[in-house]
Amino acid sequence: MSQMPDKAKAKNRTRPGGGKTAKMSDRFFPNQFPDYVPPPEAAMAGEEASFSRGEDSLTMLLSLPHPALSETLKRSALDLKDSVVRETWELSGRRVKDHTLYTGVLGTAYLLFKAYQATNNSNDLKLCSQIIEACDSASADSSRVTFICGRAGVCALGAVTAKHAGDERLLNYYLTQFKQIRLPTDLPYELLYGRAGYLWACSFLNRHTGGETISARRMRAVVDEIIMGGRRMAQKGCPLMYEWHGKKYWGAAHGVAGIMHVLMDMQLKQDEIEDVKSTLRYMIMNRFPSGNYPSSQGSNSDRLVHWCHGAPGVALTFVKAAEVFGDQEFVQAAIDAGEVVWSRGLLKRVGICHGISGNTYVFLSLYRLTGDQKYLHRAKAFLCFLYDRGQRLISEGKMHGGDRPYSLFEGIGGMAHLFLDAVDPSQAKFPAYEL
Ligand SMILES: [Zn+2]
Numbered sequence: 001m002s003q004m005p006d007k008a009k010a011k012n013r014t015r016p017g018g019g020k021t022a023k024m025s026d027r028f029f030p031n032q033f034p035d036y037v038p039p040p041e042a043a044m045a046g047e048e049a050s051f052s053r054g055e056d057s058l059t060m061l062l063s064l065p066h067p068a069l070s071e072t073l074k075r076s077a078l079d080l081k082d083s084v085v086r087e088t089w090e091l092s093g094r095r096v097k098d099h100t101l102y103t104g105v106l107g108t109a110y111l112l113f114k115a116y117q118a119t120n121n122s123n124d125l126k127l128c129s130q131i132i133e134a135c136d137s138a139s140a141d142s143s144r145v146t147f148i149c150g151r152a153g154v155c156a157l158g159a160v161t162a163k164h165a166g167d168e169r170l171l172n173y174y175l176t177q178f179k180q181i182r183l184p185t186d187l188p189y190e191l192l193y194g195r196a197g198y199l200w201a202c203s204f205l206n207r208h209t210g211g212e213t214i215s216a217r218r219m220r221a222v223v224d225e226i227i228m229g230g231r232r233m234a235q236k237g238c239p240l241m242y243e244w245h246g247k248k249y250w251g252a253a254h255g256v257a258g259i260m261h262v263l264m265d266m267q268l269k270q271d272e273i274e275d276v277k278s279t280l281r282y283m284i285m286n287r288f289p290s291g292n293y294p295s296s297q298g299s300n301s302d303r304l305v306h307w308c309h310g311a312p313g314v315a316l317t318f319v320k321a322a323e324v325f326g327d328q329e330f331v332q333a334a335i336d337a338g339e340v341v342w343s344r345g346l347l348k349r350v351g352i353c354h355g356i357s358g359n360t361y362v363f364l365s366l367y368r369l370t371g372d373q374k375y376l377h378r379a380k381a382f383l384c385f386l387y388d389r390g391q392r393l394i395s396e397g398k399m400h401g402g403d404r405p406y407s408l409f410e411g412i413g414g415m416a417h418l419f420l421d422a423v424d425p426s427q428a429k430f431p432a433y434e435l
Pocket residue numbers: 001002253306307308309353354
């Protein structure tokens with residue numbers, strides 16, 4: 001998201017003869033971190049300290065062994081979580097103005113659930129449950145149906161929280177509510193507002209409540225609609241394409257990368273698998289020479305390196321493709337997209353949608369896929385940058401705090417989630433996207 005403000009800003013900066021570099025580089029900090037150097041074989045067993053010791057706080061942080069660093073990040077995450085609760089919930093008089101996970105208080109509930117999983121603190125689970133209850137009332141008449149921006153997120157997270165709290169009655173209540181969600185016929189297909197976003201909520205629910213809470217038949221009907229919709233918009237060489245607000249987006253939030261990501265968690269027929277693979281291959285063939293991905297079909301503007309638009313979101317889709325199909329070409333595409341994130345991904349924002357936190361998840365995802373320490377090293381570099389510099393740069397006005405500075409997708413809520421994920425990097429999952 002945040003496409004419009006970025007566009008407007010970019011326009012203001014464009015000047016005749018103004019180099020592309022100047023325009024691009026003020027979106028991100030130059031990455032001055034040393035890249036990973038494999039240790040000599042004798043030291044491999046210990047596998048630590050890929051950064052050398054230094055005097056300043058950032059290099060000192062980087063040279064910490066993983067247990068010490070993750071303890072530091074976890075403490076910070078819990079402090080951040082308390083600030084997020086205060087700012088988004090307590091100071092608003094516990095009233096819900098925005099019930100979405102994206103910018104609203106459901107994101108706070110999602111973070112509380114993550115904190116509960118990390119610490120087993122039942123107060124976090126209780127508060128999470130209270131917030132979801134308020135979101136349930138606030139979203140009762142909403143026609144939005146997705147996990148990230150709609151009613152399905154409220155009901156699915158409500159059900160999973162109730163299950164963890166051992167509250168059978170509440171679990172059944174949220175499941176019933178979820179099953180009453182109807183998809184409007186003119187619903188788009190993308191992740192934030194469309195069919196893919198509803199399907200993701202079904203997968204989340206089934207994953208966390210066990211088995212076929214949402215039946216395969218129900219999900220199949222939606223998969224059929226998505227496949228049919230994609231084939232109707234097929235482009236030459238690209239069997240599945242979609243439009244949102246008149247544009248054929250490629251990225252995770254509104255585009256084909258996000259839709260393919262969700263489809264790959266479904267039981268697909270052989271011809272559908274082939275279409276998904278060919279669509280992904282089309283994207284690889286038509287990426288920018290830099291390795292980045294256009295935000296939409298036909299766009300020549302190689303600017304955005306965000307989860308929502310550009311290489312980071314696409315990288316996660318290729319990681320998924322590699323995990324599901326096992327093809328080396330998708331492993332390579334994920335690695336290539338990760339290179340763009342390493343060189344241009346230290347964004348001047350903290351969030352997960354279009355900030356450093358979201359881009360850090362790309363390295364964690366690549367680490368999960370390949371087991372290569374290089375990606376852990378890169379994740380650690382971005383994590384330490386966020387911890388050491390993030391809030392200071394925001395207060396100095398050198399970094400954008402996000403339009404909703406405490407939210408899960410645009411603000412420090414997402415950063416707190418990432419810090420909690422750093423404790424066990426092999427299990428890290430991009431919130432509301434990686435299952
Ligand atoms: Zn975004």
